[in-house]
Amino acid sequence: MSQGEAAYERLLAAIQYGKFQPGDRLREIEVAASLSLSRTPVREALRKLESDGIVEHRPRIGAVIRRLSQAEVVELYEMRLVLERTAAEMAAKHASAAEIDALEELNEEIGTATDNAARAAALNQQFHRGIYLATRNRFLLESARALNNALLLLGPTTLADKVRITVVYDQHREIIAALRAADPQKAGEAAAVHLETSLRHRLKVMQA
Structure with a gap:
């Protein structure tokens, strides 16, 4: 498993167990520090989460966990x-x-x-x-x-x-x-x- 894949699995688990919740902004540096990871694999993980429809990118805000209507x-x-x-x-x-x-x-x-x-x-x-x-x-x-x-x-x-x-x-x-x-x-x-x-x-x- 690559570092990006490992970061994805750990971030996904953090969302699953409520450490990060819908509506939360996911800043690379804060997520990296929270999960004891470097920023590059976290950036890869956020891109994959966006392609999965879990995270959305908002102008001037960045990555945010989607909130269902x-x-x-x-x-x-x-x-x-x-x-x-x-x-x-x-x-x-x-x-x-x-x-x-x-x-x-x-x-x-x-x-x-x-x-x-x-x-x-x-x-x-x-x-x-x-x-x-x-x-x-x-x-x-x-x-x-x-x-x-x-x-x-x-x-x-x-x-x-x-x-x-x-x-x-x-x-x-x-x-x-x-x-x-x-x-x-x-x-x-x-x-x-x-x-x-x-x-x-x-x-x-x-x-x-």
């Missing part, structure tokens, strides 16, 4: 709902008992991460990725990966709220139960309800 957030969740419903339906057909056990363990960890929003968010990402992996469909997995950049632009996790974590935990349990029952219809419906609830909460946070 409310309409874009709704469009993103509409696409997520389609993919996650399909993923849950396919996982109900193909997931092994071990994979479902792993999802249950992740969900239990989410349920106890009420004082650590970053950890809860990371575990939540693992949970949803686990469902996609259980579909046994590489094309669906690639489609999900294509949304990852847009998901980075949603801003701070909504899992900072303990009540919200409880809702997520309970809805995940509904999905897991449908997977154990090998019931594609119920799994898809549970996933759809989960995404619809997530969208409502996200819009509420945006409007606050």
Whole structure:
């Protein structure tokens, strides 16, 4: 991995975990100091992030992490709902008992991460990725990966709220139960309800 690629991965992770957030200006010298990197690989990383649609260049300001409009957030969740419903339906057909056990363990960890929003968010990402992996469909997995950049632009996790974590935990349990029952219809419906609830909460946070 080149220095530019390494800088890209580290900057991407910093955005993912909330060190840099939508709307933040990314000055080369400050990013380099923050990530203990030199300016040249950071410059390369910023160019790649711009080509990915994560960063935009504004005249007289420079590189800024894009902020999604409310309409874009709704469009993103509409696409997520389609993919996650399909993923849950396919996982109900193909997931092994071990994979479902792993999802249950992740969900239990989410349920106890009420004082650590970053950890809860990371575990939540693992949970949803686990469902996609259980579909046994590489094309669906690639489609999900294509949304990852847009998901980075949603801003701070909504899992900072303990009540919200409880809702997520309970809805995940509904999905897991449908997977154990090998019931594609119920799994898809549970996933759809989960995404619809997530969208409502996200819009509420945006409007606050």
